[in-house]
Amino acid sequence: MPGAPTYPQFPLRAPLSGRRASCSDAEVPACRGRAPAAGDMLPKPRSRGRPSSQADRDGGRGGDGRAARSAAAEEAPSTSRGAGGSQDPRRSSSQGGRRADAPLVVGPRSQKQLELKVAELVQFLLIKDQRKIPIKRADIVKHVLGDYRDMFPDLLHRAAERLQYVFGYRLVELEPKSNTYILINSLEPVEEDAELRGDQGTPTTGLLMIVLGLIFMKGNAVKETEVWDFLRRLGVYPTKKHLIFGDPKKLLTEDFVRQRYLEYRRIPHTDPVDYELQWGPRTHLETSKMKVLKFVAKVHNQDPKDWPAQYCEALAEEEDRARPQASAPSQASARSQTSTRPPTSAPSQTSTRPPTSAPSQTSAPAPSS
Amino acid sequence: MQGSSRRTGTMTDVHRRFLQLLMTHGVLEEWEVKRLQKHCYKVHDCNAPVEKLEDFIHNINSVLESLYIEIKKGVTEDDGRPIYALVNLATTAISKMASDFAENELDLFRKALELIIDSETGFASSTNILNVVDQLKGKKMRKKEAEQKEGEFTLHTRAILEMEQHIRETYPDAVKICNICHGLLIQGQSCETCGIRMHLPCVAKYFQSNSEPRCPNCNDYWPHEIPEVFDPEKERGAGLSKPSRKSLRPRQH
Numbered sequence: 343m344p345g346a347p348t349y350p351q352f353p354l355r356a357p358l359s360g361r362r363a364s365c366s367d368a369e370v371p372a373c374r375g376r377a378p379a380a381g382d383m384l385p386k387p388r389s390r391g392r393p394s395s396q397a398d399r400d401g402g403r404g405g406d407g408r409a410a411r412s413a414a415a416e417e418a419p420s421t422s423r424g425a426g427g428s429q430d431p432r433r434s435s436s437q438g439g440r441r442a443d444a445p446l447v448v449g450p451r452s453q454k455q456l457e458l459k460v461a462e463l464v465q466f467l468l469i470k471d472q473r474k475i476p477i478k479r480a481d482i483v484k485h486v487l488g489d490y491r492d493m494f495p496d497l498l499h500r501a502a503e504r505l506q507y508v509f510g511y512r513l514v515e516l517e518p519k520s521n522t523y524i525l526i527n528s529l530e531p532v533e534e535d536a537e538l539r540g541d542q543g544t545p546t547t548g549l550l551m552i553v554l555g556l557i558f559m560k561g562n563a564v565k566e567t568e569v570w571d572f573l574r575r576l577g578v579y580p581t582k583k584h585l586i587f588g589d590p591k592k593l594l595t596e597d598f599v600r601q602r603y604l605e606y607r608r609i610p611h612t613d614p615v616d617y618e619l620q621w622g623p624r625t626h627l628e629t630s631k632m633k634v635l636k637f638v639a640k641v642h643n644q645d646p647k648d649w650p651a652q653y654c655e656a657l658a659e660e661e662d663r664a665r666p667q668a669s670a671p672s673q674a675s676a677r678s679q680t681s682t683r684p685p686t687s688a689p690s691q692t693s694t695r696p697p698t699s700a701p702s703q704t705s706a707p708a709p710s711s
Numbered sequence: 712m713q714g715s716s717r718r719t720g721t722m723t724d725v726h727r728r729f730l731q732l733l734m735t736h737g738v739l740e741e742w743e744v745k746r747l748q749k750h751c752y753k754v755h756d757c758n759a760p761v762e763k764l765e766d767f768i769h770n771i772n773s774v775l776e777s778l779y780i781e782i783k784k785g786v787t788e789d790d791g792r793p794i795y796a797l798v799n800l801a802t803t804a805i806s807k808m809a810s811d812f813a814e815n816e817l818d819l820f821r822k823a824l825e826l827i828i829d830s831e832t833g834f835a836s837s838t839n840i841l842n843v844v845d846q847l848k849g850k851k852m853r854k855k856e857a858e859q860k861e862g863e864f865t866l867h868t869r870a871i872l873e874m875e876q877h878i879r880e881t882y883p884d885a886v887k888i889c890n891i892c893h894g895l896l897i898q899g900q901s902c903e904t905c906g907i908r909m910h911l912p913c914v915a916k917y918f919q920s921n922s923e924p925r926c927p928n929c930n931d932y933w934p935h936e937i938p939e940v941f942d943p944e945k946e947r948g949a950g951l952s953k954p955s956r957k958s959l960r961p962r963q964h
Binding site for chain 1: 724737739754775778
């Protein structure tokens with residue numbers, strides 16, 4: 343591409359991926375002979391490897407009723423895991439104390455301990471999301487919760503609430519029952535933000551936006567060969583190193599796929615093998631067809647309505663999202679959203695709509711740069 | 712929210728955007744923070760008067776308290792610039808992030824930290840740090856991996872802000888303290904007679920317009936050059952662009 347094209351604002355609601363987030367840098371783990379530090383509530387309990395036979399895998403079960411449970415490791419599992427979040431009769435909200443006769447026992451969990459756990463979880467989620475890799479429940483349990491794993495839904499719910507209230511980030515499950523989560527920015531990106539950021543944002547977003555636009559305009563799926571034909575006109579090649587984007591092939595077929603912005607599937611019975619690119623689940627959550635259409639229109643200095651088929655499709659999706667259905671609207675408060683279901687639009691996207699391409703509309707001429 | 716009875720502030724989208732953008736920086740100078748604040752007001756709430764920065768930050772901090780993080784204000788050790796950084800207050804969380812770094816990398820950081828604290832000047836040379844590489848725990852690290860630049864390393868202001876407490880607790884004997892502000896001291900000036908130390912900005916303030924500076928402890932002549940007190944107005948007026956200063960010292964990020 344000759345020079346650096348100036349794109350209109352990318353309509354991706356990703357959390358600002360600061361290279362240096364709040365707590366990633368000056369960390370020092372427990373040093374030799376560490377003195378107890380301010381934040382220490384208890385010495386880290388040894389993980390007991392209790393099976394977490396959680397019946398409820400989706401979070402979002404309201405209520406902080408299960409706040410403090412006595413979870414004595416030596417005894418039989420005391421935390422009630424019955425259906426419907428029934429209360430544990432031995433629930434106590436007393437101080438976190440350790441019983442003298444069971445030195446390794448976690449003890450009843452006080453509000454303060456839980457608060458600290460939620461704080462750790464929030465920090466963990468912020469840092470993990472920076473890399474744009476969906477966060478797995480297993481990682482959360484392994485690195486943050488440990489013995490608190492039985493409280494996963496509750497703690498995650500609280501963390502989600504904090505993330506939304508304090509930072510404006512929504513915690514969303516990538517796909518139903520996937521047990522992987524990402525953060526979506528509930529604040530709209532604004533042009534001037536770019537000047538005030540401490541990092542440079544990611545230059546690769548430009549390439550992503552072009553490809554997302556292309557995919558949508560071409561009817562929600564496009565062959566890899568077509569993508570390269572198009573990108574070639576912009577001076578981007580699969581085999582050639584690019585000044586801004588580095589390795590475009592790797593970006594499109596690996597990095598963006600791993601980040602769940604794109605889906606890359608082999609088309610069966612093709613020879614030579616060809617692949618198909620579609621929007622990934624993260625894209626559906628972070629943006630919308632209308633936003634992408636507006637972006638494409640702006641790049642061409644035209645109006646979204648100049649592509650009537652795509653415009654209708656985008657409009658339909660907007661209505662879909664706005665309608666309160668069984669699976670909550672995308673703009674609902676974090677409370678009901680958290681780790682249960684993604685916005686309605688996600689499932690309906692895949693390949694149910696017939697490609698709406700008519701020759702004159704889907705041509706995406708190279709932006710005059 | 713958390714069922715706490717603390718008097719916490721209220722977050723609005725102005726505060727949220729501010730926090731989001733703040734988090735993209737490791738550390739920010741005061742004038743940059745003010746600019747950021749104005750921007751956020753403009754985006755969300757054009758007509759509201761911009762709250763005084765101190766109160767604005769205090770409000771946000773009261774909400775951040777339950778998350779064990781804080782927007783902390785500090786002062787650069789070399790030239791007394793007021794800076795802000797978002798720091799982590801809960802040391803238990805730190806070890807969690809060990810999952811992002813290899814054991815040998817963490818150990819290297821720890822050892823480099825010790826070298827810096829033990830040093831006389833607050834700087835550890837890259838040679839000394841490299842020599843430590845052989846003693847690292849974990850996977851053997853080649854010297855090439857450890858190498859940064861030629862020169863000396865010290866602690867970035869941000870690290871000092873965040874880790875002050877931890878450092879004071881972990882190295883109570885080696886740690887140096889400023890005689891004036893009693894804060895952790897990595898770089899500074901010291902009295903050649905009695906050995907007390909002071910931060911450069913503390914020296915500047917203490918000896919301001921004093922033609923015969925003397926050690927506050929032993930009254931001997933203070934032998935070092937007295938730096939100027941940081942004046943934000945003078946700096947902006949001169950149109951100096953500060954980013955270049957940040958790159959002077961190789962940093963451990």
